[in-house]
Amino acid sequence: MKITYQGIAGSYSESCAKEIYPDCETIPCKTFDECFEKASKDNSIKTIIPESNKTTGNIGVEYLIFKYRLNIYAEHFFSINHNLLGVKGSKLSDIKNVYSHAQALSQSSEFIKNNNLNENVRADTAGSAKYISETKDKTKAAIASSLSANIYKLDILKENIQDDKHNVTRFLLMGKEIYQPEFKKENYITSFLFKLKSKPAALYSALSGFAINGVNMTKLQSFPEKNSFSSYFFLCDIEGHIEDQKIKNSLEELGLHCEDMQVLGVFSSDKFRKK
Numbered sequence: 001m002k003i004t005y006q007g008i009a010g011s012y013s014e015s016c017a018k019e020i021y022p023d024c025e026t027i028p029c030k031t032f033d034e035c036f037e038k039a040s041k042d043n044s045i046k047t048i049i050p051e052s053n054k055t056t057g058n059i060g061v062e063y064l065i066f067k068y069r070l071n072i073y074a075e076h077f078f079s080i081n082h083n084l085l086g087v088k089g090s091k092l093s094d095i096k097n098v099y100s101h102a103q104a105l106s107q108s109s110e111f112i113k114n115n116n117l118n119e120n121v122r123a124d125t126a127g128s129a130k131y132i133s134e135t136k137d138k139t140k141a142a143i144a145s146s147l148s149a150n151i152y153k154l155d156i157l158k159e160n161i162q163d164d165k166h167n168v169t170r171f172l173l174m175g176k177e178i179y180q181p182e183f184k185k186e187n188y189i190t191s192f193l194f195k196l197k198s199k200p201a202a203l204y205s206a207l208s209g210f211a212i213n214g215v216n217m218t219k220l221q222s223f224p225e226k227n228s229f230s231s232y233f234f235l236c237d238i239e240g241h242i243e244d245q246k247i248k249n250s251l252e253e254l255g256l257h258c259e260d261m262q263v264l265g266v267f268s269s270d271k272f273r274k275k
Helices: 012-020 032-041 062-068 102-107 109-114 125-135 146-151 202-212 245-255
Strands: 002-006 025-029 045-053 071-079 083-086 097-100 118-121 140-144 155-158 168-175 188-196 217-224 232-239 258-268
Touching: 002 012, 002 032, 012 025, 012 045, 012 071, 012 146, 012 168, 025 032, 032 045, 032 062, 032 168, 045 071, 062 217, 062 232, 083 125, 083 146, 097 102, 097 125, 102 109, 102 118, 102 140, 125 140, 125 146, 140 146, 146 155, 188 202, 188 245, 202 217, 202 245, 245 258
Parallel strands: 002 025, 002 045, 071 258, 097 118, 097 140
Antiparallel strands: 045 168, 071 168, 083 140, 083 155, 188 232, 188 258, 217 232
């Protein structure tokens, strides 16, 4: 399997892909848009995308999910363990400046504050580790994965520096081909997007079918249609398989209130949801 990810070698996206799919071939991309584009043009390529984080919320890829409308094959809740990485021979007491992605810095704010470090925002965590390896400056460090430490030959000066020791990011595996698992006695998630007709109480009416049929909604997020502040799409996840009669009934009811609606995927619910 070929999987694209945003960033360079050592990123958390690559770490997740390698942990879940050990035999996969990973393909680095500069942007999330490039990840989606490659997967949309080649059936043999999938993409793994961070969708939301337990601590800092949504990553901000909803507009790309809407733009490309790739099929979602799986969700994975991946533990994000931030580490302070420095050049060989450096110590925590040497560090003055720390470099990383904005979210990694935010998720490690207490450690940064307690050690009086100056924050420097960069495009990604692995790129920050690569930068530190190239500068060879003992006063600079990166916040990144342990995989980055191995790749760029850096010392881990402090492990697990994130504020929330149970920091988790939800990743989605996506691709062009449509695939849905066989309906069995297992836990599933059905993901879809929709745009409502313009009428009073449209959202209330549209969602009533889920309440009537006893369907649990785990995600509902709105985002504006391109170049508009009056027209919105909604991204939604519900518990259940699309072949389940109560899911069918709920989606049929929703469809009556929509201008646009598309199922993005049906996939097994990650075991993390049971914790």
